[in-house]
Amino acid sequence: MTQGSRYVGFPEFFLIIEFIMSNEQDYSLSLENAVTVNEVLKKVIDTACQIDLVALNAVLVAKRAGAASAGFHVVALELRSFGHKIEQEMAVLERLIHLNVQHIAALIKLKKNLRLLQSAMDINQQSSLLLQGVYSGKDRGYQNELAVSLATWNKLGAEIRHALSLCRRGAVLSNNGRIEATYGKSMLEDMQHIVSRIDEIMDEAVNGLKSLNQTLSQ
Amino acid sequence: MKKIEIIYENGPHQWAVITRDPEKPEYIIDTNEYLISSGKHALLTDPGGMEIFPAVFSSISAKYDPRNITALFASHQDPDIISSLALWLDFNPDLQCYLSWLWSSFIPHFGGNAQTFISIPDEGMDIMLDTLTLQAVPAHYLHSSGNFNLYDPKAAILFSGDIGAALLPPGEDSLMVRNFDQHIRHAEGFHRRWMGSNEAKLEWCGRVSKMKIDMMCPQHGSIYQGADVERFINWFAELPVGAGVKNSVKS
Secondary structure (H helix, E strand, C coil), X not given: CCHHHHHHHHHHHHHHHHHHHHCHHHHCCCHHHHHHHHHHHHHHHHHHCCHHHHHHHHHHHHHHHHHHHHHHHHHHHHHHHHHHHHHXXXXXXXXXXXXXXXXXXXXXXXXXXXHHHHHHHHHCHHHHHHHHHHHHHHHHHHHHHHHHHHHHHHHHHHHHHHHHHHHXXXXXXXXXXXXXXCCCXXXXXXXXXXXXXXXXXXXXXHHHHHHHHHHHHC | CCEEXXXXXXXXXXXXXXXXXXXXXXXXXXXXXXXXXXXXXXXXXXXXXXXXXXXXXXXHHHHCCHHHEEEEECCCCCHHHHCCHHHHHHHCCCCEEEEEHHHXXXXXXXXXXXXXXXXXXXXXXXXXXXXXXXXXXXXCCCCXXXXXXXXXXXXXXXXXXXXXXXXXXXXXXXCEXXXXXXXXHHHHHHHHHHCCCHHHHHHXXXXXXXXXXXXXXXXXXXXXXXXXXXXXXXXXXXXXXXXXXXXXXXX
């Protein structure tokens, strides 16, 4: 994988979020779409959370390499700190995704109630008059839930942007690690392996996002 | 938020329980839904009522792709069992629902069409889930007149529906039964009142005592494991049922 291809993924991620935000009214009403976004983000979360373990390996390798890898050691410690931050960020994303799906499922339930009431009201004028109040009350509940759902959706978008800025830092760290690994002497191979693994993790995340982009474009 | 917890795992063959919703209103009984997955397919037992659909669906989505759920199993016809059916079908119109033939023309009041339902005959049947064979085990009159358990011989797990259910007070609601004698006090009233036939009860006890069961998973309350499964069967066999009303109705 080239460094260039890694960076291609991040603007795409932004485009996806922009798409979601600009179509939020329609998008928020589909449980299928919510599940699709949820599945892709779950994969991104799983993948991103592997960074912490790889960063721990980087610290251990740097320690074994001794003085020859002072620079790599600094990068490894930064990666470790980055890994913790990513994990925290992913926990926030996980909670928001869960809330998002829950709100949309609740919307679907309320919409079904409204549809049934509307069907009854359509039968004759008397039904319509009798059920109008019930319908209005239910519709207010629906609108309230919709507002909460959209707010959660917006928050999810904001948190994804935050996660992206963190990922950008990870990409820079990975690049720095690749440079410092060249001073690794006998541990060169191990260090390069670690940096490659970090690249792979980011690549996997980007591939997931590309598939989401395709789904949204259909 | 309901929790989702894996209780059995052997490669792609898994059982997960969706349970214990701290945000659930007190007036709604807590339920356990079980998601059995084999490869890319999953079956959900007693998916629950319409009101709890958002909680169940979002909890499943946290760990599994709900698009892989291809079948529902309804142990009987009660609203806490299957009144969410229409919402599940909105999400996936191709879902199939296994249930007793007795209820096959009643449950469509919750939703579905002729293609949705697979009627289980009184004697039970095998249910294929990917490469896994599950067994619908008769449990009629316990408590419904058309009632089934679902047995997974490979995992040695029996989904027992309302049999083994307990109405647990806060603080005594662990996922697994920890102390059988303490736990069963919370199951006794339920079984005395809800279970209608001593004859059916003894027939069920005889049937399941011949099965290898490592876990017995009810739709409410805690899961029985190991020796507690046999303890429950023996306790249930001795319990007079269909008489709970005597304790609650004053002359």
